[in-house]
Amino acid sequence: MTAPVLGVEGVSIGYGGSPVVRNVSLEVQAGEIVGLIGPNGAGKSTTLHALMGLVPLRDGEVKLDGRSLRGRSPEAIARSGMALVPEGRRLFGELTVEENLQLGLAARRKNGVAGDPLGDAYALFPILDEFRARPAGVLSGGQQQQLAIARALVAGPRVLLLDEPSLGLAPTVVDLVFSTLGTIRDRGLAILLVEQRAQRTVALADRTHVLANGELRLTLTPADAADTDRMVAAYLS
Amino acid sequence: MSTFLASGLTDVLSDAVDLQVQVDAIGLGAIFALMAVGIGLVFGVLRLVNFAYGQLIMAGAFALAFASDRGWPVGVGIALCFAVVIVLSLAMERVVFRPLRSQSPAVMLIATFAVAFLLQSIALLWFGPLGKTVTSLADLNRPVTIGDVDIRKIAIVAIVSAAVSLGLLVLLLNRTSLGLHMRAAAMDFQTARLVGVRANRVSAAAVLIAGVLAAIVAVLLTVQFPTVTPTFALRETIIVLAGVVVGGMTRLLSATLGGFAIGYVSGLLGGALPTAQSQYLPTFVFGLVILVLLFRPGGLFLRGRAAVERV
Numbered sequence: 001m002t003a004p005v006l007g008v009e010g011v012s013i014g015y016g017g018s019p020v021v022r023n024v025s026l027e028v029q030a031g032e033i034v035g036l037i038g039p040n041g042a043g044k045s046t047t048l049h050a051l052m053g054l055v056p057l058r059d060g061e062v063k064l065d066g067r068s069l070r071g072r073s074p075e076a077i078a079r080s081g082m083a084l085v086p087e088g089r090r091l092f093g094e095l096t097v098e099e100n101l102q103l104g105l106a107a108r109r110k111n112g113v114a115g116d117p118l119g120d121a122y123a124l125f126p127i128l129d130e131f132r133a134r135p136a137g138v139l140s141g142g143q144q145q146q147l148a149i150a151r152a153l154v155a156g157p158r159v160l161l162l163d164e165p166s167l168g169l170a171p172t173v174v175d176l177v178f179s180t181l182g183t184i185r186d187r188g189l190a191i192l193l194v195e196q197r198a199q200r201t202v203a204l205a206d207r208t209h210v211l212a213n214g215e216l217r218l219t220l221t222p223a224d225a226a227d228t229d230r231m232v233a234a235y236l237s
Numbered sequence: 238m239s240t241f242l243a244s245g246l247t248d249v250l251s252d253a254v255d256l257q258v259q260v261d262a263i264g265l266g267a268i269f270a271l272m273a274v275g276i277g278l279v280f281g282v283l284r285l286v287n288f289a290y291g292q293l294i295m296a297g298a299f300a301l302a303f304a305s306d307r308g309w310p311v312g313v314g315i316a317l318c319f320a321v322v323i324v325l326s327l328a329m330e331r332v333v334f335r336p337l338r339s340q341s342p343a344v345m346l347i348a349t350f351a352v353a354f355l356l357q358s359i360a361l362l363w364f365g366p367l368g369k370t371v372t373s374l375a376d377l378n379r380p381v382t383i384g385d386v387d388i389r390k391i392a393i394v395a396i397v398s399a400a401v402s403l404g405l406l407v408l409l410l411n412r413t414s415l416g417l418h419m420r421a422a423a424m425d426f427q428t429a430r431l432v433g434v435r436a437n438r439v440s441a442a443a444v445l446i447a448g449v450l451a452a453i454v455a456v457l458l459t460v461q462f463p464t465v466t467p468t469f470a471l472r473e474t475i476i477v478l479a480g481v482v483v484g485g486m487t488r489l490l491s492a493t494l495g496g497f498a499i500g501y502v503s504g505l506l507g508g509a510l511p512t513a514q515s516q517y518l519p520t521f522v523f524g525l526v527i528l529v530l531l532f533r534p535g536g537l538f539l540r541g542r543a544a545v546e547r548v
Contacts, residue, residue: 052431078433090428092421102414103421107433155433 003066005030005190006051006082006159011060013043013050019058020046021214028159028190033181035201035208035220036194043214044194045087048161051192052084053077064159078107083157087164089148093137097128100136100147104154121150124180142173149180159190166197178204199225255508256386262504264392266497267399268457272477273496274406275447275454277489280481281423282443283334284342288349290451291474292356293329297322297455298465299360302369311373319452325356326448330441338440360467368466371459378460391460398453403493406446410489415442423489472519476503479526485536494538499526 004027013021021043028034036044049055051062053074062069069077078084083104091100101118108117122129125146131139136147145165152160162181166174178200185191195201202208203225210218272290279287300321304314333352337345377394380387410416415438421429422439430436458470477496484495499522506521529537 054427054431073436074427074430075433075435078431084431086428086431090425090431092424092428094424095417095421099417102417103429103432103434106414106418106435151432 002029004028004063005065006192007061007063007066008047008051009061009063011047011050011062012058013046013055014058015055019214021050021211023060024211024214024216025060026192026209026216028192030158030190031185031188033185033191033193033205035205036192036211037196037198037201037208038211042211044211045163047211048084048163048192048194051077051161052082075107078155079109081109081156081158083107083152083155083160085145085148085152085160085162085165087167089144091136091144091147091151094135096133097136097139097147098132100151101128101132101154104151107155107157109156117154117156121154124153124183125150142169142176145169145173145177146180149177149184153184157189159192160184161192161194163194164196165193166195166200174200257388258505258508260386260388260392260396261508262501264389264395265461265504265507266499266501267395268454269473269477269480269500269503270493270497271399271402271450271454271457272473273481273484273492274403274489275450276477276481277486277492277496278406278419278443279447280486280492281489282419282426283338283345283440284426285334285345286342286349286478287447288346288474288478289329289353289356290447291470292353292360293322293325293448293451294455294458294470294474295360295465295467296325296356297452298371298459298469299364299369301373301455301459302364302371302465305371305373306369309373314371314373315456318455319449322452322455323445323448326444326451327441330444334444335437335440338436357467357471364465364467366466368464368469371463371465374456374460375463391457394460395457398457402450402453409446415439419443476500476519476522479523483526483529483533483537485539487536488539491536491538495536498537 006028008024008026011021011024012019024047026034026036036047038044046055050057053069053072053076057070064080064082069080069082072080092103095103098118101121105117122132127143128147128150131143136144139147149162149165165177169177174197181191181193181204193201193205202220203222205222208220209216210220272294276287276290279285297318300318301314304317329352333348334345337348377391378389380389381393410420418429418434419439419442421432422434422436426436429439454470458473459465462469476499480495480497480499481492482495483499484493485491502525503518503522506518507515510518510521
């Protein structure tokens, strides 16, 4: 088995007293979606923030293509090939759609993937092409989520981290987001998906870890998607 | 008494519409607008009110005085002024602003106070309390006659310099990737870093541009006030800071307009007030500032946004 694109090895994260996340290990290969589900406050978003260098690790290692990211700044991690689609999208509302996408180019490595990243983003999300001159702040929630994913993709990342991309979206838009994630996986990206929609995540992801009280409790496969009782039991344990 | 006041007010108003006074006021407004942009740009990106901005201008003015003392050509003096201000700005960013970037605005404000007093004290030790005089640029104080109005050359130079500088800054912010990164960092610094914008690069760029503007202001102010002392530009910086808050600090445009407005009003009152009463100029200016802030605490040129909360 080849080295994972993203390797999280025995990571503990804490802001002060006791750690919020304890001894979490997981890995994501190229062309894989790994889900991370769990109740509110389980430490899912904290884990993603730590992977991006926003929160220091108390223990353990995060590796991208086998290289440790310890001590690197968020922008250095973004430039080394990790992109985050943050919770709440965090677009630059006063900038246009196109300017938001151009900002995504900031993390694009000089020897990275060749081609026309903005053109590719518009091909993947045609609505963004139509609204490219509009301020991002006036787009609908679904359109903003597409823009947030597109902004992450134009950087040409090796790993895509998503923090609750379906939050607050209409069911039809959720369908679009999940089917787009499938398309992105087929392009060879390694995807770590943090979600509240447990069943859909388990069905889509190659495997899904359940995080509760800061610890990984269980790993589920798509075959478990229908077995919601087992998932609920894992949440409550 | 009331007749005296009424006739005094009429004189002031008739002086205020005098074209010469108007041009001088616009010239002063232009210089203050440049200072406001320098302060506003650093505030936008770093959320830092740089109280030491006036001391950068003072250092540039001393560089001009130093060159003028030795009889160096004007061009060399101006180059020295730019070099001193830019090096000091970048050193300030590297040594003070960058390590304190994650601290609270209050900590950073106090740190800039410390830098301001440090620079002022160094100037006091090197050049003494009486300072030095810049004579090399005195020619710019002479008037040119346009129509039947005498206008000082410095007013025209100030207006043109400010217009060109602000035009170039607008192009930089709107047409380059560095400008886009700076605008993004000003809106949401953490998200900008998450998408790969280099925090150190944008903060250094903001401080560098502010430094270039401070150097331009140093040249323009030394023409108006040729005696350079350790407190040079201090009063102007305080007035511009008030102007920036009055205009609306969270937006570069409103901050710039605030700086221009307070410079223009200062110039107008300075030209219109009788010489014996000119010491009351700051009283009038800050009286106006208090009035504006009472009615528009969010900023004169901002709509519906609380601007003062970050100060």
